[in-house]
Amino acid sequence: MKYNFDEIIKRDNTRSVKYDLRIPLFGEQNVIPMWVADMDFATPSFILDDVKEQLSSAxxxxxxxxxxxxxxxxxxxxxxxxxxxxxxxxxxxxxxxxxxxxxxxxxxxxxxxxxxxxxxxxxxxxxxxxxxxxxxxxxxxxxxxxxxxxxxxxxxxxxxxxxxxxxxxxxxxxxxxxxxxxxxxxxxxxxxxxxxxxxxxxxxxxxxxxxxxxxxxxxxxxxxxxxxxxxxxxxxxxxxxxxxxxxxxxxxxxxxxxxxxxxxxxxxxxxxxxxxxxxxxxxGEEWLNQLLSYLSVNLDFTRDYLKQNIPNIKLIEPQATYLLWLDFRNLGMDDKTLRDFIIRKAGLGLSDGFTFGDGGSGFMRMNIACPKSVVETALKQLSEAIKAIREND
Ligand SMILES: Cc1ncc(COP(=O)(O)O)c(C=O)c1O
Missing domain, CATH: 3.40.640.10 (Type I PLP-dependent aspartate aminotransferase-like (Major domain))
Incomplete structure (x- = not known):
């Protein structure tokens, strides 16, 4: 791949909605933010170069x-x-x-x-x-x-x-x-x-x-x-x-x-x-083709991981977008309990399903447009949090 989608880019304290609103939205600074639809990949350098050139006009x-x-x-x-x-x-x-x-x-x-x-x-x-x-x-x-x-x-x-x-x-x-x-x-x-x-x-x-x-x-x-x-x-x-x-x-x-x-x-x-x-x-065509390949690897990983480790969370198979719609209804939690569980036990900042209106209750939306290592960590945290519920039952 010509472009590096694996790079972890620090976005804290950059006035980023996704990162710098974690305290007001989730009450926790350390949740992995996988909510708003913006990606953790660098904006392509050919775009930034053109913007810099524009800036050079003084x-x-x-x-x-x-x-x-x-x-x-x-x-x-x-x-x-x-x-x-x-x-x-x-x-x-x-x-x-x-x-x-x-x-x-x-x-x-x-x-x-x-x-x-x-x-x-x-x-x-x-x-x-x-x-x-x-x-x-x-x-x-x-x-x-x-x-x-x-x-x-x-x-x-x-x-x-x-x-x-x-x-x-x-x-x-x-x-x-x-x-x-x-x-x-x-x-x-x-x-x-x-x-x-x-x-x-x-x-x-x-x-x-x-x-x-x-x-x-x-x-x-x-x-x-x-x-x-x-x-x-x-x-x-x-x-x-x-x-x-x-x-x-x-x-x-x-x-x-x-x-x-x-x-x-x-x-x-x-x-x-x-x-x-x-x-x-x-x-942007070549960059987009590579992005789509990378996203499909993240999607495949997520699908397999859920199936093997957390089968009671169901992935609604996406045909488009980097936003995954996950069905948590098998956990039997109400929306507030589910939200607290995702934030405090799994350490994730996801989008609450109920905010999308009728039919959203019991679901969460997860943004996988981030390095695969982040998706891996997030799913591991989720799996461990679910395991902990079962052990405490
Ligand atoms: C379907 C849809 N429309 C519009 C937007 C936001 O568009 P904008 O930021 O250009 O207002 C989003 C962002 O997630 C979206 O998912």
Missing amino acids: VMGYPIRDSGFENALKSWLEKRHSISIHHSWVKFSPGIVSALVVLIEAFTKKGDGILIQPPVYHPFIEVPLKHERRLILNPLKLENDKYCIDFEDFENKITESSMFILCNPHNPVGRSWTRDEMQKMAELCAKHDVLLVSDEIHSDLIFVPFKHESVLSLPKIQNLRQVTCFSPSKTFNLAGFFTSAVVIADPKMRQNYSETIQKWHMNSGNIFSQTSFVSAYEK
């Missing part, structure tokens, strides 16, 4: 964004996912959650229903509520250890909704939705005139043999209104640059988005946002 005045930004995403989508778009469809957003805020304000009004599929990335729950929209829930079904969509319920619920926010691939359950599932959801949105917002931030992080199926790769669906969100932030570990994009094919909708984001003065981006975005998408 004056950090207001930047502009040029067509290089749009073209970088267009080319990436073409070569990585065989998705064809026009560069003018690409619009900036600092982050994907900020894009959701803008989209909700631009395309819905107070009191409107917004459909989501819990358990799901928690801002999908919080953002609509903070903006005084109603949440409409189409909970995912867990059948034979695999999550799937309850289409009967989807069709009922969509009639009460103005917007559907799809997590594609899905955080935290790790599903990469199939062409068939995507097609069905999109057709129902079109039939009921519901705006489909597809958050595809994890779309580059897909395990073999799965394939990302974007809303943008579906055959044309009459009357479908849709927006798709992308970012290099998860893929290349550069969330701190706050640089993302939304793709909107319809000119009127694009205009509405642009006017809304400008209304709140969120459209500028910092001086590194274009530099890091373009660098990632233009130079």
Whole structure:
């Protein structure tokens, strides 16, 4: 491997959310942080070199964004996912959650229903509520250890909704939705005139043999209104640059988005946002291929370790993302007891399943985008903590 994903990088006292919020979040400084979706791998050096070059221009005045930004995403989508778009469809957003805020304000009004599929990335729950929209829930079904969509319920619920926010691939359950599932959801949105917002931030992080199926790769669906969100932030570990994009094919909708984001003065981006975005998408393919190989080794290790040593914790097999959804329900603990156990006995900082809404209770989300040695230590700590419960029974 050309890139070193084994290196342990000290992140304490770097003003990192993942490391430096451990006391307020977990009450313990020493938990291994495997919660928020940022990776412990170095942001690729080719990106940092381009950012350093930008820094060398000495004056950090207001930047502009040029067509290089749009073209970088267009080319990436073409070569990585065989998705064809026009560069003018690409619009900036600092982050994907900020894009959701803008989209909700631009395309819905107070009191409107917004459909989501819990358990799901928690801002999908919080953002609509903070903006005084109603949440409409189409909970995912867990059948034979695999999550799937309850289409009967989807069709009922969509009639009460103005917007559907799809997590594609899905955080935290790790599903990469199939062409068939995507097609069905999109057709129902079109039939009921519901705006489909597809958050595809994890779309580059897909395990073999799965394939990302974007809303943008579906055959044309009459009357479908849709927006798709992308970012290099998860893929290349550069969330701190706050640089993302939304793709909107319809000119009127694009205009509405642009006017809304400008209304709140969120459209500028910092001086590194274009530099890091373009660098990632233009130079990142080989790095990403190696990252995906490394992540699949961590995944294989975790699956085998759980099977052999902690069979009562079930891994929901991920098809995408570096976030593992672990089923702890066999331990018979309530959420508070489970949280305390994970922090104080296993020494881990994981994401509590219940924060992802309906269906999350009894689960934990674990981020394995870290050196394999860290995954090994974490699982050993977990196994020993479980053994200790059995010995005390
Ligand atoms: C599905 C999903 N959307 C959005 C985000 C966050 O995006 P941003 O930091 O660009 O707001 C995350 C982060 O974990 C995520 O998992």
